[in-house]
Amino acid sequence: MAALQQAQWLSGNQAAQAAQWAQQYSGMPASVETPQPPKETPEWEKARQALASIQKESAPAEVGINVFPARVAGTPEMQPPVPQDTTGVQPYYPWYQQYPYCYNMHPYNNYYAQYSMGVQYSMYPHAQMATQYPPTTFAQQTPQTPEAQPPDLPESSHLPPQPPTPPQPPPPPLLPQPPTPPGNKPAFPERTRIFPTATSSCSPFVESVKREVKSPQQWQKGKQAPGAAALKFNLPKRPLVTSTNRVPPQQNNSTQQTKGSPLTLQSIPKSHTEKVASAQNKTTPKQAEWPPAMKAYVERCFGSCGSETDKDQTERVLKQILTSRLNDGSAYTIDWGKEPLPDLGKEAVKVNRRLPTQWSGTGGETPKAGVVAGVGRDLPFGYQSRFGNRNVFRKRSTSSSSSSSPSPSPRRRRHNSDSSSSHSDSGETPSAMQSHIGRRLGVLDRGRGRADRGRGRGRGRGAQRGDMKETTGQNRRRARRERQWRQAGLRFDVEDPEKESKRQRRAARFQNQGPKKLRSEPLVLQINSLDGSSVDTLDWDELKIVGSCQDITKKYLRLTCAPDPSMVRSVVVQCVRTEFTVEVYETHARIALEKGDREEFNQCQAQLKALYTDNIFGSTNEFLAYRILYYIFTNNSGDLTTALSFLTKEMKDDACVAYALRVRNAWALGNYHRFFRIYREAPCMAGYLIDMFLDRERKAAVKAMIKSYRPALPVQYVQSELAFGNEDECRAFLDGLSVSYMSNDQGKIDCKQSLSVL
């Protein structure tokens, strides 16, 4: 239900934002970028009108739903500061409120927080979808973090609506021509990678959006659009951890940025689209909700037109596309940069619909992203497609349940893998893409590729891992390549616009293919996809989380997301395997024993067993003895035999072990006399363990006695034989068995009468 609500809310919001942003932008671009619209041909005029009409159609509806009417109406600059917005947003996600603290109240430095956030989102590409939510959210939310660390939030600085600390001029809405100063932009290679934006122009937005989006709820929303099933997975917090280690070199991005010129810029007469947009603005302020990316796309389309007829056709086709896109809201979510240029035929429309699946949604193109902008704008062309998130998304939606749990049951796992294997060959675009990605990233592909194929099998992790794995070096290389492509694209563009569109599509097809040297990798992927057991070939060492939680106690909280180090506490989970760990577990086990918490003890001793086999020693023999006793308790003769087979002479000489062996001996032969005699001299905590099955043994002993003694058996004898502390205790026990006593002597059990006990 909640999901539904969200979705609705979202769409409404989206529209609102979009409108808002569009407004902002429509105004600005004109001034900043293209001062002089070229002369308008009648065709252009028509185009504009058509587009305007589209806008009119869509705008009112959206506004109606809008949650933040004020926003829509007013310009962003005039908007009231954050607080009210937040209130507006939060009610919708009350259950999330527990989470924000992870993000916002971080004890870590701001850099860390930012960074982690960025990574986080990058991991879940659909997070981009999150862009759907209102830009306003950003504005509001940023403040939360800023309180702690205002200067480091580049997003906020870019935000036009936030006057307080804008070190930079508001970013150009559409195209990232003017590179933002490198210093301002935190370069997060991982993030960048992940974000699939076809055109470099769009990417920056994405970045910023990601960053901005702080609370999981938001991108949950985003997720919503593609498939409601996704609800279960929320926050990928894990990446934070790993990412902290890698500080992205800032120059990386900046260089890219400066050098790489977006292909659209030079080649296309932007002015045209700009004009269209601005014209619309004039007609109705509300209608300027075009996402910049979409504008760029329109620009590109027209730019590729060779003749006037072409333009006419393009206009027609575009109108169709845009109308439908705007109507269903996908205009804000799809990756316009990737959208193939219309083929000037029916086909084009179809292609558009099909290829860029609605939720391939690189949020990058969304308007708000544009506003916030400036952060990751240098995203190289092609990243987005390479990291097309839909696959991830799809996986998520199909097998949400299994992937949500850290260790899916083997059966289910197998099942998953089976189903995935059948799919994997069928050439689904997304999965193919994904695997390409994997190949390209090399190391990454083991984790990620597998994740792709075996649906839902630790998917999040795989993806994450990919993120972590990618090094800045790779990033740089790719950036270079991307730049080259872009330049090449530009050239083509000038020469032959048609060619450009083809080229783009072709690039979309091929850019994911990795270099030859990694060819052997796909094989691994296939295996994994088929092999139900592959999960643990996954190298968990890569996914270590070093927890930092120091609370002594904490509330039980179901793990609904990747663990956040600040909440991780258990030593073993933290991957701390040292003498200290052993000590902790031993102590814990002892306490559990003392409190008679069998389950807890069992966990501890199992863990200890593993630790001991790793040659981390503590009170090894003592716990070996406990284990033997525990096996007696569980009547596990198989494990007992195994345990016995591993005993060495030294172990047997240990007092505790020797004791346990004696107990076992007496127990095996039903020698209750010996058993209870030994019981009294139990060393260490062995007594507590024996207590667990003391009653069972007593019962058996009493049965044997009643059967074999005639005519009577003194209670006192039973008491001493079975190690009762006092007669009352003994009597209570016997009464529990409904033993009958001699009529003439209550101190004796009437064995014959008591045979019913058996």
Add this chain to the structure above:
Amino acid sequence: MACNVLNYFPSIIHTWPMFACRCTRAVANHDFLEAYKYQTIVVQSFIKELQTHKEDNWALPIMNAVTLDLRIFANYADQQLRKKGRGKAGDMLEKAADTLMNCFRVCACDNRAGIEDSKKWGMLFLVNQLFKIYFKINKLHLCKPLIRAIDSSQLRDSYTMAQRITFKYYVGRKAMFDSDFKQAEDYLSFAFAHCHRDSQKNKRMVLIYLLPVKMLLGHMPTVQLLRKYDLMQFADVTRAVGEGNLLLLNEALNKHETFFIRCGIFLILEKLKIITYRNLFKKVYLLLKTHLLPLGAFLVALQFMKVENVDLDEVQCLLANLIFNGHIKGYISHQHQKLVVSKQNPFPPLSAII
């Protein structure tokens, strides 16, 4: 090993050869982890294929080959993993068992085909493979449904003798661990009796479990038998139990403890002590020639056998257990500190008891 697979390859199944080849290569490289992975794929592909063969069971021999390989590779992979210090013991085998179970389900669910063409003919082989795994990883409780499936199958007695023997062997062992010695004796005796005379090794394996069971039931093996199957470790045990010689029994058990533990029968043999007590006490009875036996007499006997720290209370305890289990007919008079035994047949033969 993996070559078996290739031999069986029908041309219709085209996806496997690659994996089977890779698997073979991995085996050649002694990389059983790889081999296991590929073999899993082979088996899984096979299962899919098998499912499509409605009313047909010609592929069963292939199934046997691929599943057998899977188990073997899993076994080796497990060992290799352990050597590297990674992974828990038995992980690989458990996964292999999962895969085999899939296969088993396909076979067991084949109800449509006529008995001639039913895939149910493949069940027993798979069950046996699963037994091998479960016994190795100490998960005997998982055997139960399999045993039930076979026992309720009408083909139960129609499978090949080899498979039936294997099945009986494992079920017998399981019964032994469950202390169901009568059934264990039945099954293991069947296995021993029907095992091919040239399969000395197999016969010996059956004997290792059959001997303790038989002894618990009062049948002592001859020295010739032990010698024939190179099981002289049992010789002293046998003699000690027969004589009621507790001292010798303890020595014999200690001496061959490693062997017995490795075979998983140490705990069973330990139960022979009870039989030994019974025989010892019977001797006391025979010596005293009365049915009113003072407990002190037993104490002397036990002390003579160098039982540590023994006292009258323990004698009572031992006697109580023997009476409780039916080894002695009689009762203890706590008041008089005497054991009163039945005048008729106070020590019934062991075979009549359990």
